[in-house]
Amino acid sequence: xKYVSTRGNAPELSFADAMLTGLARDGGLYVPAEVPQISPAxxxxxxxxxxxxxxxxxxxxxxxxxxTDAVLEDLITKAYAGFGHNLRAPLxxxxxxxxxxxxxxxxTLAFKDFAMQMIGQLFEYELTRRGDRVTIVGATSGDTGxxxxxxxxxxxxxxxxxxxxxxxxxxxQRRQMTTPSESNVHALAMDGDFDECQAxxxxxxxxxxxxxxxxxxxxxxINWGRVLCQVVYYFSSAVALGAPDRKVSFTVPTGNFGxxxxxxxxxxxxxxxxxxxxxxxxxxxxHRCISTGDYTKGNVTPxxxxxxxxxxxxxxxxxxxxxxxxxxxxVSQLMDELKTGSFSVSQGAxxxxxxxxxxxxxxxxxxxxMIREANANMGELLCPHSAIGVKVAEDLRDRAVPMITLATAxxxxxxxAVEKASNLRPPLPNRMSDLYERSERVTRVANDLTELETLIxxxxxx
Numbered sequence: 001x002k003y004v005s006t007r008g009n010a011p012e013l014s015f016a017d018a019m020l021t022g023l024a025r026d027g028g029l030y031v032p033a034e035v036p037q038i039s040p041a042x043x044x045x046x047x048x049x050x051x052x053x054x055x056x057x058x059x060x061x062x063x064x065x066x067x068t069d070a071v072l073e074d075l076i077t078k079a080y081a082g083f084g085h086n087l088r089a090p091l092x093x094x095x096x097x098x099x100x101x102x103x104x105x106x107x108t109l110a111f112k113d114f115a116m117q118m119i120g121q122l123f124e125y126e127l128t129r130r131g132d133r134v135t136i137v138g139a140t141s142g143d144t145g146x147x148x149x150x151x152x153x154x155x156x157x158x159x160x161x162x163x164x165x166x167x168x169x170x171x172x173q174r175r176q177m178t179t180p181s182e183s184n185v186h187a188l189a190m191d192g193d194f195d196e197c198q199a200x201x202x203x204x205x206x207x208x209x210x211x212x213x214x215x216x217x218x219x220x221x222i223n224w225g226r227v228l229c230q231v232v233y234y235f236s237s238a239v240a241l242g243a244p245d246r247k248v249s250f251t252v253p254t255g256n257f258g259x260x261x262x263x264x265x266x267x268x269x270x271x272x273x274x275x276x277x278x279x280x281x282x283x284x285x286x287h288r289c290i291s292t293g294d295y296t297k298g299n300v301t302p303x304x305x306x307x308x309x310x311x312x313x314x315x316x317x318x319x320x321x322x323x324x325x326x327x328x329x330x331v332s333q334l335m336d337e338l339k340t341g342s343f344s345v346s347q348g349a350x351x352x353x354x355x356x357x358x359x360x361x362x363x364x365x366x367x368x369x370m371i372r373e374a375n376a377n378m379g380e381l382l383c384p385h386s387a388i389g390v391k392v393a394e395d396l397r398d399r400a401v402p403m404i405t406l407a408t409a410x411x412x413x414x415x416x417a418v419e420k421a422s423n424l425r426p427p428l429p430n431r432m433s434d435l436y437e438r439s440e441r442v443t444r445v446a447n448d449l450t451e452l453e454t455l456i457x458x459x460x461x462x
Contacts, residue, residue, distance in 0.1 A: 001064040003030040003224060006321040007335070008328020016066035016126050019119070019225040020134065022218030023205040027335070028328065029318055030224045035268040036061035040244040043271065047239045051088035052076050054239070055118075055232045058269075062228050067125070075121040082107050082117070084429065089114070089233045091240055091404070094378045098393060099404045100386070101237050108176050109410035109429070111259065112147035115229035119219055120151030127157035134217040135460055136160045137204060139197035141255060142169040142307040143409060145187070146176035148219050153182040158217075159460045160185045163197040163452070166444065169306055172413045172428070172435065179438035186459055192447040193300040194255075195312045203449050210453050214460060221258030222314050230262035235271055241402050244272050251277040251393035251405045253385040255310035257286060259406065261318050264356055274401050278359040279392035281305045281367065281384075286313055287359040293350040296342035303364060304417035305384040307409070312338070319357075323349035360392035367391070371421035381426055383409040384417045 003018035004010075007028030013021060018030040038058070046054050055076050056069075063072060080088055085105040092100045106113025127134060136158050138148050145162035152160045162177055166189040177187040190197050201220065205211055221227060238248045250273065252260040260276055267273040280287045281303050289295040297311045317331060323345070324330040337343035345353070362370070370387040374380050382390060386407040397403040411418045411426040419425040428435055445452060 001036070001062055002033045004033050005030060006317050006328060007332045009332075014066055015063045015225075019122060019223060020126065020217055022216075022220075022223045023202065025208070026332075027202070027206060028331070029222050029314070031318055031321060032062060032224075035265060038270045040270070043235070043239060043244040046235060051232070051236055052080055054236045055080075055229075058232045058235050059228055067122070071125065075125060076118065079118040079121045083113070084431070089236055091237055092380065094374070094380060094390065094405075095394070097399055097402050098397065099237075099241065099402065100380060100390070100407050101233065101404050102407050103233065104383075104407060104410035106147070107150045108143065108146040109413050110143035110147060111230070111406065111408045112143045113150070114233060115226040116144070116147035116151040116219065118229045119223070119225050120155070122225060123152070123217075124155050124157055133157050133215065135214040135456065136217050136219055137201060137456065138162045138218065138220050139194065139201040140164045140169075140177075141194040141309060142173040143413075144220060146173055149177055149180050149185045149187070153180045153185045155184065158184060161188055161456055161459070162186070163188045163190045163200065163445070165193050165197055166191055168193060168302055168309065170414050170416070172415070173306075175435050175438065175440065178440040178442040179435065181439075181441070187442045188445045188452070188455075189442050190445050190447055190452075194310055195300060196447050198312060198314065200447065200449055200452055204453065207449070207453070214456060220314070221256055227258055227262050227265065227315070227318075230259055231266050231269070234263050234266035234273070237404050238266075238271055238273070241404070244270070246402065247272045247274040248402045248404055249273065249275040249277065249397065251279055251389045251397070251403060253279045253305070253308060253389040253406065253408055254286065255280070255283070255308035255313060257313040257315035257319065259408070260357070261315045264319065267356065274398070276357050277392060277396055278357055279389045280359065280361050281308045281388055282361070282363060283309050283311060284361040285311050286316065287361045289316075289345065290353060290357055290359040293345040293347070294342065295338070295345065297338070303384075304367060304414065305388060307385055308388070319353060320345070320349065323352040358396055360396055362388040362391045368417070368421040371418060375422045375424065381411045381418065381422065381424060382407065383411045383414050385409055
């Protein structure tokens with residue numbers, strides 16, 4: 001199994017090298033050269049299996065000989081041992097043929113734990129095997145950062161720096177990043193919005209002198225390993241509802257397109273997915289693009305669903321690569337046009353996207369209403385992001401096809417918004433009930449590449 005760049009001008013890599021590299025040296029994102037297939041019989045054989053066994057069967061074809069079967073099985077077991085539910089990703093029924101996939105039972109109460117806990121294990125094993133060390137730098141709109149810090153804190157082979165937009169994440173999200181005491185993790189509160197944090201991250205990867213000097217690695221969803229880990233729960237939930245003998249659809253609240261792209265990969269592998277529905281908040285560039293073909297950046301408007309406050313969805317590039325028949329030059333041209341603020345998707349590529357994806361947009365008031373109504377009528381207290389997913393799913397779903405909406409975070413991560421909507425303040429789980437009492441450790445930084453790179457080099461030199 002080899003991995004290629006979406007821009008066509010970077011070397012092909014093995015799984016392990018693509019995972020450790022993150023962003024390709026031509027600025028593109030790595031994707032598998034071919035998507036392996038899983039037969040209906042093999043999908044059917046997943047029914048009733050533990051999550052870890054399904055994870056092994058789904059991930060194994062992508063990992064080639066980078067890890068042996070025994071090692072991969074062991075790392076999967078370790079990755080999910082700390083989750084707070086035996087099923088790891090349980091389904092809850094909300095309405096006839098509408099199900100909620102609870103992805104918030106991991107250590108930081110968000111879906112990012114499914115990928116980050118596994119990536120932490122894979123990184124540590126591979127770096128130890130190579131006798132190497134890397135510097136991980138990430139950008140987060142809230143959940144990726146806390147999941148990365150939780151996964152990598154205290155590990156010998158990595159230093160971790162997470163940039164988040166100062167004042168634009170929830171207090172719980174912030175504290176999950178700033179309260180770990182391990183010396184190898186660093187929370188950086190950057191002036192600006194998430195798109196600017198993400199832009200500085202890409203600038204670091206494209207500054208090859210710095211990249212090579214600090215052995216830069218990335219764990220944002222630009223990292224293929226992250227996407228692969230998320231493919232698993234599409235299979236586990238679909239087979240629980242009768243796949244492959246029954247089609248299912250998924251609605252995914254998304255800003256950076258990584259989570260729903262994992263669903264697209266599952267479909268390409270042979271999982272019988274009918275529709276993949278993109279659910280956005282008021283920062284609705286993905287909905288606008290799928291609806292009209294126009295991808296024009298606007299200003300990011302802060303919202304009660306901050307993990308979706310994004311105008312540059314990095315993983316959308318992976319979808320465009322397939323929509324343009326894997327033409328790296330075409331994708332490079334689109335990304336160059338985006339530097340001036342916008343691009344237009346060709347009619348043929350737009351139709352290709354629409355063959356797989358639908359989309360919907362939810363306002364702030366509609367989000368609050370959905371939280372309140374879901375609690376009253378469905379018995380489920382939703383975080384704002386999950387509420388956006390449920391709202392779009394209810395509006396667009398085909399009642400004859402089971403719909404699975406991804407619940408991407410625990411409501412306790414966004415207590416102010418949930419309380420405003422429902423008059424209920426969701427408590428944190430017992431294992432982190434002292435979060436508000438822990439000391440914080442954070443560095444305020446400017447939106448300046450040179451300053452960021454200098455800080456990182458100083459910290460890893462100590």
